[in-house]
Amino acid sequence: xxxxxxxxxxxxxENVEALPKPKSKVKxxxxxxxxxxxxxxxxxxxxxxxxAAILGPYIAxxxxxxxxxxxxxxxxxxxxxxGTDEFGRDxxxxxxxxxxxxxxxxxSATIVGTALGILFGLIAGFYGGWIDSLIMRCCDILFSFxxxxxxxxxxxxxxxxxINVIIAVAVFTVPSFARIxxxxxxxxxxxxxxxxARSIGCKNWRILWxxxxxxxxxSMIVNFTMRVGTAILAASSLSxxxxxxxxxxxxxxxxxxxxRNYLNTAPHIVLFPGILIFLTxxxxxxxxxxxxxxxxxxxx
Amino acid sequence: MxxxxxxxxxxxxxxxxxxxxxxxxxxxxxxGDPARLIAGKDATKADVELVREQLGLNEPLPIQYGKYMKxxxxxxxxxxxxxxxxxxxxxxxRFKPTIMLTISSMIWxxxxxxxxxxxxxxxxxxxVDYIAMLIAISGISLPGxxxxxxxxxxFSVGLGWLPTGGLExxxxxxxxxxxxxxxxxxxxxxxxxxxxxxxxxxxYVRTARAKGLSELPVxxxxxxxxxxxxxxxxxxxxxxxxxxGSVMVETVFSIPGLGRLLVDSIKFRDYKVxxxxxxxxxxxxxxxxxIVDLLYGVINPKVRYN
Numbered sequence: 001x002x003x004x005x006x007x008x009x010x011x012x013x014e015n016v017e018a019l020p021k022p023k024s025k026v027k028x029x030x031x032x033x034x035x036x037x038x039x040x041x042x043x044x045x046x047x048x049x050x051x052a053a054i055l056g057p058y059i060a061x062x063x064x065x066x067x068x069x070x071x072x073x074x075x076x077x078x079x080x081x082x083g084t085d086e087f088g089r090d091x092x093x094x095x096x097x098x099x100x101x102x103x104x105x106x107x108s109a110t111i112v113g114t115a116l117g118i119l120f121g122l123i124a125g126f127y128g129g130w131i132d133s134l135i136m137r138c139c140d141i142l143f144s145f146x147x148x149x150x151x152x153x154x155x156x157x158x159x160x161x162x163i164n165v166i167i168a169v170a171v172f173t174v175p176s177f178a179r180i181x182x183x184x185x186x187x188x189x190x191x192x193x194x195x196x197a198r199s200i201g202c203k204n205w206r207i208l209w210x211x212x213x214x215x216x217x218x219s220m221i222v223n224f225t226m227r228v229g230t231a232i233l234a235a236s237s238l239s240x241x242x243x244x245x246x247x248x249x250x251x252x253x254x255x256x257x258x259x260r261n262y263l264n265t266a267p268h269i270v271l272f273p274g275i276l277i278f279l280t281x282x283x284x285x286x287x288x289x290x291x292x293x294x295x296x297x298x299x300x
Numbered sequence: 301m302x303x304x305x306x307x308x309x310x311x312x313x314x315x316x317x318x319x320x321x322x323x324x325x326x327x328x329x330x331x332g333d334p335a336r337l338i339a340g341k342d343a344t345k346a347d348v349e350l351v352r353e354q355l356g357l358n359e360p361l362p363i364q365y366g367k368y369m370k371x372x373x374x375x376x377x378x379x380x381x382x383x384x385x386x387x388x389x390x391x392x393x394r395f396k397p398t399i400m401l402t403i404s405s406m407i408w409x410x411x412x413x414x415x416x417x418x419x420x421x422x423x424x425x426x427x428v429d430y431i432a433m434l435i436a437i438s439g440i441s442l443p444g445x446x447x448x449x450x451x452x453x454x455f456s457v458g459l460g461w462l463p464t465g466g467l468e469x470x471x472x473x474x475x476x477x478x479x480x481x482x483x484x485x486x487x488x489x490x491x492x493x494x495x496x497x498x499x500x501x502x503x504y505v506r507t508a509r510a511k512g513l514s515e516l517p518v519x520x521x522x523x524x525x526x527x528x529x530x531x532x533x534x535x536x537x538x539x540x541x542x543x544x545g546s547v548m549v550e551t552v553f554s555i556p557g558l559g560r561l562l563v564d565s566i567k568f569r570d571y572k573v574x575x576x577x578x579x580x581x582x583x584x585x586x587x588x589x590x591i592v593d594l595l596y597g598v599i600n601p602k603v604r605y606n
Binding site for chain 2: 137140141144145146147148149152153155156157158159229233236237240241242243256260263264267270271273274277278281282285286289
């Protein structure tokens, strides 16, 4: 009898061995994501932009701030593929240099805003009560100003400058992340695995960061990607209005602002920075759409 | 319904009070001495004191706040430093261009956006759907100020069909409202599409088809009618954002509206006007949200009971 039992067990074990191995989550994600062509193209475009931001000064054909008074407002040519500006500076080289400035400001503003939003959302959702009410009412106040207006109000208080633009954009990024994180935390905190963690004596901060936070990462990634696009638009809008980067800096928005004075004689100064802003924001939006469809099809 | 409306209005009051307080504090949050900033680096001590007195900054904070709240109720918002007019006089003539621009943008954006959304939903998965959605996502990603400059370049500088700025004729509204409405059009198109797709999966649409109704009445009378509630809500909420979007458009097209006044006043450090405009934009946003909430309660009784 005992022999028979062990035989059955061995057979069962062999059957388990024969089962197909579970698929790797990363491989599954890559397989699903690569089916979405627009998202893949957007991803490649963003990677190229990041490379341009890092390598810009080394691959640029000219110095971004070097004036050439013998070549003022020249249209695109073999020597200057995207033409020159009012000081004879190469537009392509300035846009390459501007990629670093524009992406760095948008990414840093979104990272700061996301980190604060996640922190406030986790605290509000986990602790509830008056802390939740206080944080959510603060978010309501921030939500009662349209994004760009809130950014303008903050810059009006702090004064113009790139750092202040980053602060302004970060502030209007906070409430959307706080709300998403709060609702995700509320839905997760009553689940069985959090109850188990609590019953074995896990501290609150461990429950928050180790058990609740990882469950919300997917929606955060999607929201983050889309908010980078919004941040690029907001930062370039503020620079265009004269509240952001200094006009001498090769910022995309500031270049557009300067270029509008030469719309009649040199439209290329406005055309290329505008196309670059548009394509960058479009790429982040399409990548966000693609990630959303891949990570959480219910959201689409 | 009356109780629901009262509840929504009462819940907005604390928010209004907090926002008005924050906007009052605006001038006190500025790093350094605001009177010195306004008077300039070379101003004498007497000049700085004069500015401080004009702004009422030499009084204790609670008294300043009391006067500010009294001014809000009576319509006395102080004086503009730039031209010596009262703030109300400085702002009043700027309303009309901004409101006209907002209405004209909203009209075309709604017609085109909703139409694109319906066509896209009906032709789901076909080339038309992809093109419509590409237009929509491009509209969301386009920097409004750049679109405005390119439209000026093509239609004003290149073809000479439309004026480059100002608001002397109806033609002058065409390019600014095209620029201002492009984002809303895109949002409405995307939202209408997803809402229509949801409605078209419902049982009542299947029943209508099973009864032998042709596609057009099924789409318009059954699916679209039910999606309309949500489309109206989203559209209504966009009006609040549109008014503040006037900041960019009015700057590009040199339109003397509220948005441009805000930018000019910030640059000139005309803080009383800035305060009044920020308060107006925030109030307008809250009131429109409130109206949309109430309308939603009227259209959809489920909201009232929840």
